[in-house]
Every structure is written in structure tokens, then in C-alpha cells.
Amino acid sequence: DVVMTQSPLSLPVTLGQPASISCRSSQSLVYSNGNTYLNWFQQRPGQSPRRLIYEVSNRDSGVPDRFSGSGSGTDFTLKISRVEAEDVGVYYCMQGSHWPYTFGQGTKLEIK
Amino acid sequence: QVQLVQSGAEVKKPGASVKVSCKTSGYTFTDYEMDWVRQAPGQGHEWMGRIKPNSGGTHYAQKFQGRVTMTRDTSISTVYMELNRLTSDDTAVYYCARDRMGSYEYWGQGTLVTVSS
Numbered sequence: 001d002v003v004m005t006q007s008p009l010s011l012p013v014t015l016g017q018p019a020s021i022s023c024r025s026s027q028s029l030v031y032s033n034g035n036t037y038l039n040w041f042q043q044r045p046g047q048s049p050r051r052l053i054y055e056v057s058n059r060d061s062g063v064p065d066r067f068s069g070s071g072s073g074t075d076f077t078l079k080i081s082r083v084e085a086e087d088v089g090v091y092y093c094m095q096g097s098h099w100p101y102t103f104g105q106g107t108k109l110e111i112k
Numbered sequence: 113q114v115q116l117v118q119s120g121a122e123v124k125k126p127g128a129s130v131k132v133s134c135k136t137s138g139y140t141f142t143d144y145e146m147d148w149v150r151q152a153p154g155q156g157h158e159w160m161g162r163i164k165p166n167s168g169g170t171h172y173a174q175k176f177q178g179r180v181t182m183t184r185d186t187s188i189s190t191v192y193m194e195l196n197r198l199t200s201d202d203t204a205v206y207y208c209a210r211d212r213m214g215s216y217e218y219w220g221q222g223t224l225v226t227v228s229s
Contacts, residue, residue, distance in 0.1 A: 039214075051216060092157065100159040
């Protein structure tokens, strides 16, 4: 299975400051059709995961534009340009290029 | 709007079975495959398997082979996940998640299954 490794696992951030989460895969996530199925999810306590980003950099409808995704191959990043209080939660990357789909361990974002 | 509504929390004894349902609405049931993903307390997400609602075909994670069964009822747009021979390690929140293009845009609300003697 493809191993997804996130860093950091804990991310204390001051309100209004930027935040960045790294996700690395154990093999390339470029699918045979040329697409890269790397997703980012936010999960708040007691809630289901909410998808923020799909195919590396496509933001879901309703997701604030302070969230952005980038990367290629095996290295990916989720950035929050200015952290707000509502961004507290755990962020996961997930690959859908190889069977079975696999998730990163999660990065817990908290406000300093 | 697309909705995936799961059945309620369950408490089971070791060795028992549990069956979780995921009722869908807001889209054509047979057009999208459905996965089951679980999250144990303090753990990451674990993919359990997939069902194709149009054919009923399934694909299970090797870890759960022989212990999990996924089925569907097209008349009520519902998928089911049954897990047998439960142990304390199966205590987790179980989610159904609709697959499209290597991603899950829609998730159920989760079903907590607690295995305890």
C-alpha cells in the first residue's frame, strides 16, 4: 500500500498567520491518465471529514480561498494563507491514485 | 442535495456481528461506487472495502477478507456493511463515503461501533 506521511503532526498557529502542511507519498501519485489524485480533508471533532482540495489543487465549492494545495509526484502541500479560529481541526491528505486509497496520519492545527 | 445517512451507534460484545446501513439520496444511486472507511479512537482512517451499487460487486481490503460483507438494496438506495467476529480492535467510527475520481466528496455522518464485554 502507498504510505502517506504528513508533517508536522501538530501545528500551533497564531491567528492571522500562515500555516503549511506537508504530505509525502511512498510512490508517485500520477495516475495512468496523467491525473494526480491527491486530496486534502479537514476534520473537526465529532464531524465527518470535509473535503477541501481534490486533484492536488482544486478547491471545493464553499472552501475559503485562503486554502490552497500544490505539489506533484510524491510531494504535496496544503497552505492556509491566514489562519482563522474556524480552521482548528485535523487535516488529512489522502491518495486515490493507487488501490487501496490511503490516508496520512493527520495534522492537528490549533491556535496558539 | 446529496446525503448519506448512516444508522445509529451500536454496542456489541466480542464475537458478535454488526451491520451498519448508509441510506443515500440526492443522486442516482447506481452511478457511484461506495466505500467504507473506519477510524479507531486516536487512529487514522482505514479503507475497508468498496461496493458497486449497479452490480453489487465488491472489493475488500485484505485485512477484512472473510469477515466483512458489503451489500446494497437498490430499491431504497442503501448500502450495508456487516462485520463479523468483532473484537475490541474493531471499536471505531465507521463511515460510508461516495467515491468519484479517486476522492470522497460526500461522507456519511459516521456510526460509532463499540465492542465491549
